[in-house]
Amino acid sequence: MGTKRLLLIICINFVLPASASGPCNKPSLGYYWRDYVGEIPYDAVPGGKDKSGLPTFIGQAYIKGFELLPATINAGSPTAIASAYNIMMPVNKNIKILCSNELEKFSWLVTKSEEAHLITNCHLVVGGSEVDQTLHIGRVNHDGQTVIGKVFSYRPGGKGLWIPYGGHEIHYTSYEILTYNCNRK
Incomplete structure (x- = not known):
């Protein structure tokens, strides 16, 4: 009786230079999320x-029960500040920080809530x-600082940028949205 073998191929994409591609010929993005434990990594x-x-x-x-939320991390602080359901949430565990060896490929694109879903030729x-x-990542200057928040592009009645501030959320309809390798000029 013959023996049948099952060949299992596991594909893992590593972060590689833009000119290379992962083991399964899928180009990888030039950014990644690292665990954040209070120290800002060199490539943040x-x-x-x-x-x-x-x-x-x-x-x-x-945040269990609230999902995965964009947040602001201040240098020297072990806490990230996020928000959901009109509540500002300081978080000190289960935090990631956005990192890249290609910082020059990031740009902030000025947009409005009614236009964000129309952005083309850009990776949000x-x-x-x-x-x-x-949720995409947005920011706005508020009260003398830049606050990172979450962008809803399609939420009925809630499109736009929502930032944590003063114990709750503040809504903006004009803001900047984070892009990577954007071909838009």
Whole structure:
């Protein structure tokens, strides 16, 4: 009786230079999320400035019951600040920080809530999900600092940027959205 063998091929895509592709010939993006434990990695993607002029960074926080949310990380702080359902949430565990060896490929594109879904020729950086919708990363200058927040592009009645501030969320209809390798001029 013959022996049948099952060949299992596992495909793992590694972060490689833009000119290379992963083992399964799928090009990889030039950015990645690292665990954040209070120290800013050398390759962290800056998000803006705090009130003191120090850099802020782009975070992602998993909050059970609220999903995966974009967040602001301040240099020197073990906490990320996110928001959901009109609640500002300081988070000190289950945090990621956006990193890349190709910082020059990131850009912030000025947009409005009614136009964000029309952006083409740009890769919008995904920051998480909430209420079964993909969230992109946005920012706005608010009260003397740059605050990272979540962008809903399709949510009825809630399109736009939502940022954590003062214990709750603030909604903006004009903001900047994070792109990677954008061909738009």
